[in-house]
Amino acid sequence: MQPARKRRIRLVAALSAAVMLAVALVYTSISASSEAVTPSDLQTAQAGVSYQLTGKVQHGSVRTTSDGVRFRVRDRDGTASVPVSYTGAVPDPFRQGREVIVTVRKKGATFVGERNSLVTKCPSKFTEDATKSQQKS
């Protein structure tokens, strides 16, 4: 076989493989991913569908249960909130007012958190409203 033809065949084979892999990647990404939503997006949530919920733990909403914790997640900059029931140990930084990301599915009126999916943002800034300094530079 001529070298030029051989190279062309190799190129076509490599490109075909790359296209197939890319299609597989896109397909699995769409099928395996959860929609990233805020509490206000969940007002029209469908039962059984997985969502990645992001928001803040509402003040005064955290209740310890026999197998985990119940709390409400509210919008970062809004008032809409949804109840979340989570089974298992919560991360260290978890507390009211903290920003959390949790994969949930609607069950009745509550959103049930997927086990081990709750992450609480680890703040690098230990700022509290009462003493927060303002820069005037």
Add this chain to the structure above:
Amino acid sequence: MATVGRALLILSLVVAGYGIFASLYGVRRGRPEWVVSGRRAVYAIAALCTGAFAILEIAFLRSDFTFATVASHSSTTTPAFYKAAAAWSSQEGSLMLWLWLLSMWSSLVLYLTRKQLRRVAPYATAVLLGFAAFFAALLVFLETPFGLSAGIVAEGNGLNPLLRHPSMMIHPPMLYSGYTLFAIPFAFAIGALVTRQVGAADWIRSTRRFALAAWFFLGIGILLGARWSYSELGWGGYWAWDPVENASLLPWLTGTAFIHSIMIQEKRGMLKIWNISLVLATGILSILGTFLVRSGVLDSIHAFGASTLGIPFVIFIGILIAASIGLVVWRREALRSENRLDSLLSREAIFLMNNLVLVAMAFVVFWGTFWPLIAEALTGSRRALGPPWFDRYLVPLTLVLVLLSGIGPVIAWRKATASNARRNFALPAVAALVLGAALVALGVGDRPAALAMFVCGAFVVVSVGQEFWRGIGVRRAMTGERAPGALVSLVARNRRRYGGYLVHVGMAVLFVGVAASTAFNDARDVRMSPGQSTKVGGYVFTYVKPTSRITATKDGSLEKISFGSVVQVRQDGKLVTTLRPERSYFESRDTSLGPVGRFFEGEATSEIGLKAGMRRDLWAAMTPDKAALAPQIAQGDKVFGAVSGKLPPKVEAGLLAEALRGLARRYVADPPVATFRLITSPLVTWIWLGAIIVFLGGLIAMWPGERDALRRRAQARYAARVAQDLGRAPRGATTVAAGSSEARS
């Protein structure tokens, strides 16, 4: 002092601008004195940034709350060790660290290459100064570490308790050293492209050690982060495919690919476009990593983000990508390979496959990390991918990578013959298959991915071990040394090669640890009262009794209150170990909370109970049910709220301490139920052990040998002689003799 610090940063920005101009003007107009001036601008920025960084550090160590960043990230009660580290816990402090490290590493490389690479170095200087100018501009205009507090601040917020871990001192500087060091090969690659020197080995040789150092430091940073997560965060894992973790992994993967493929360019003059693309991609991914961490563009467990930095970073990265692609296309003629691949059974082919796997891994990580943004662009809604998606692709790719790391070091260059393959691979293959059969017999076969990793790991260890054995044998035959001495001299005489082999062994050990701890770990979240037991992974965990303690700072004020437990672990009735996990609560600075309740609404950290071993780790974290203490806390708030301000502060503090001690005693006397996370996980220690081997190997590979210096001197002498013979060295012959390599080209 804040004004001085800010002035130093402004001066750095001005000097960077001047240095870019001087370097480019000097090289374009053939004015070496301007080129030298441009290089000295880098040294000057290093000095200015050292001054600025020292001012910031001193402010932290002295708890100078006139600095807004000190007031929000440190306090008088923060231990001195953590005061020093608190400087980079803030956005502005970490950017300052980035700039300082960049200026130091840039100065080092430009000093070491000051008599070499005379055409490439000025452009590299301009690029490095471009990086410095960008970060200096961020620090001057957007995120200044020298902003002043509004009014008088008596006490700062303190360093977040979660960050009070020894890793805080090392982990960020290591990561940033890795990121900034990768800027060096990037800058020299740009210089080589502009000057059409891209095929020459000089710039590669000069920056290779910096690429290795970048890989080394970034790797240490990543591993320290994993260890920190495992031992501090109370979830028992070491990797979560979080965007910020992924951001550090991306340049490490492409950097690893580059470190391998560059050998093919050196040996055979092949893969030039591939190599230059890898260098450029690695440099850009390092900036992208910093952007991801600092911009908050993706949801991450790490909430460092501040959106003000997003747009400048996107513009900067856009410029870097456009310039890189443009230069590679522009210089594609100079990037043609000098040789072709002779056989798929050759070291070049294995290195190429290793590169493809590493780049595929980087692509998968990139895709998964940025999928929320890609999905938003495609579908209009953000979607996120979890760890199972990453595992689906990366587990098989890692298996192939580990296998290749056992083949690459021993297969012949150009073309391996059947006898060569038999000689090198018979023993490792047999050993791996025997181990595989034994593990199947032991019941490991139901976890095929883990079994495959054990087999591949064994193959690598035996393959590399065999290579060491043969090398030692040859040395002993030649010199009559004893085996240990022969091993030392073997490694010392070819540090890069044997250092690399050790890295491969370390990676195999590390991935065996990852495979075992992922496939065979047993974790349970369980609520227990004292006296109750639960079984996890063949071990019985018994909550024996509660504990509590109050910790005071050096000045006597309360630092934290800790509720813990004594947990005994037994196997077959025999006591294996006693774990003492506890949860510590730090006082909130929110004055709207009650004086007692404030101690339970602040940050909380887990001190895990861990019995680490070569075979298995036993891990425990606990969270007490604070709700049971709520009536006492509310009562305390009521009492102290009523007397607040009516008693002398010392008396009030004493009473508060006594009240908290009472709560702690009550917790022990009448312990509420607690939630435990209990984990038994095999071979986790192998991960850290593998990492140590990897870094030991990296250190050996990086360490300059006597032969390097001898070779450089011999090459320089030869270059000077050739130049003189050709009558092309009318001036600076001594300079050339001292090391110019471009005279040869």
